[in-house]
């Protein structure tokens with residue numbers, strides 16, 4: 001007899017196959033999740049499939065900031081900054097459990113990076129563009145005040161700083177809660193279900209899928225299809241997206257090794273901005289921005305990436321003497337940027353594009369975590385127009401996002417204290433089928449504690465009970481999970 005989570009998945013697959021969908025969303029990252037939720041709330045019969053876990057791609061590997069993007073000001077992208085600020089405000093209203101306003105200190109150094117006058121002007125403009133989102137406004141900090149707030153910061157050539165506000169979120173949790181809301185509005189959601197191709201039919205498509213769990217093909221019909229596969233978008237048959245992928249990694253360190261206070265710190269390396277972000281008893285340091293040409297699913301943190309971030313951090317925090325052994329964990333992600341082969345990676349546009357290369361098919365690409373709701377609204381507007389029937393207007397800017405995990409605070413920005421119930425909850429109600437689904441994406445536990453933490457075996461045992469794993473499967477799950485750890489490779493313990 002099947003276990004409840006497996007029975008629930010079978011019911012979803014049956015429902016997907018039973019009657020044609022109005023809309024099939026391919027990809028369960030933040031963009032696909034947003035589209036599915038919006039479409040379901042407007043009354044469409046919608047399904048969403050992901051070939052990996054939900055949020056497996058870029059949407060669990062970002063800097064976790066809801067931000068206007070202060071550096072886009074320097075590039076003159078005021079529209080992007082304004083939209084992102086507005087969306088930050090909307091998310092704060094509809095998902096307050098996932099939006100923690102975060103002050104940033106951006107120091108200016110003589111002869112390096114942005115001069116102080118430019119920073120002061122920049123944050124004033126930032127304030128003007130984001131008046132609506134309700135955080136405090138920016139301020140200027142004299143040199144002494146900066147050093148008092150960030151005692152380890154490099155004092156040499158320091159001119160002063162500005163302080164401004166953005167917000168911290170938990171990217172994968174934002175995806176999962178958006179999916180919970182989509183499911184609650186009637187969407188059918190399945191992870192580990194790969195989209196292979198769509199054959200054109202009268203008013204729609206016959207979509208060929210492959211069930212990665214049961215190792216068998218499936219077919220469903222959908223009147224419209226949205227390709228929201230992020231960095232995979234240009235490899236989907238029928239898609240005409242042209243992407244340029246750039247890789248960004250983040251490191252997690254113990255907060256004692258880089259003792260910042262409640263503010264994040266912005267440091268500059270050439271034209272690039274790097275962030276040192278407080279995360280409970282940890283700090284997140286990121287990110288890099290380099291062209292990537294390898295297989296999408298295999299993007300990893302490489303030693304050179306780690307060295308680059310550590311040496312930049314050591315320059316700005318000279319007493320820290322950070323070394324590879326300080327890195328508790330790391331993640332690497334790919335920015336699905338709209339292609340421009342000429343541009344420098346950090347200068348490429350973060351705007352999104354929605355295109356329809358053939359009738360009833362949309363490619364949605366680019367953009368940011370911060371603007372996902374807007375991308376979804378604009379996409380679903382087009383889908384509804386093409387379907388021609390009357391659908392309800394978009395409600396996602398005012399409807400509260402459900403908080404999927406009520407157990408042990410797992411719905412928030414910090415990992416929960418693990419208990420058996422939270423693991424059972426992830427399996428029974430959050431589509432978790434593998435150990436890494438729980439430890440990496442549902443809870444961020446692996447990033448916070450390092451891959452080899454003692455609780456891995458215990459969590460594997462609880463999941464084995466929920467999902468009926470044999471002892472061999474349980475061992476395989478632990479091995480699979482350890483392979484997902486980017487850095488250090490395995491066996492590393494939290495100090």
Ligand SMILES: Cc1cc2nc3c(=O)[nH]c(=O)nc-3n(C[C@H](O)[C@H](O)[C@H](O)COP(=O)(O)OP(=O)(O)OC[C@H]3O[C@@H](n4cnc5c(N)ncnc54)[C@H](O)[C@@H]3O)c2cc1C
Pocket residue numbers: 026027028029030031032049050051052053054055056057058059060061062063064065066067193194195196228229230231232236246247248249287333334335336365366367368369370371
């Ligand atoms: C290093 C880095 C830092 C970032 N920091 C920020 C930030 O701080 N703030 C911000 O706003 N934005 C940030 N971004 C951008 C943001 O993370 C991305 O724009 C966003 O997550 C992209 O989401 P997505 O849904 O398009 O793609 P993904 O999250 O990659 O989702 C695509 C999904 O499609 C699935 N898929 C692929 N092929 C198939 C198939 N054949 N069938 C079914 N499913 C398939 C994948 O498994 C995946 O889950 C950052 C990006 C990077 C790389």
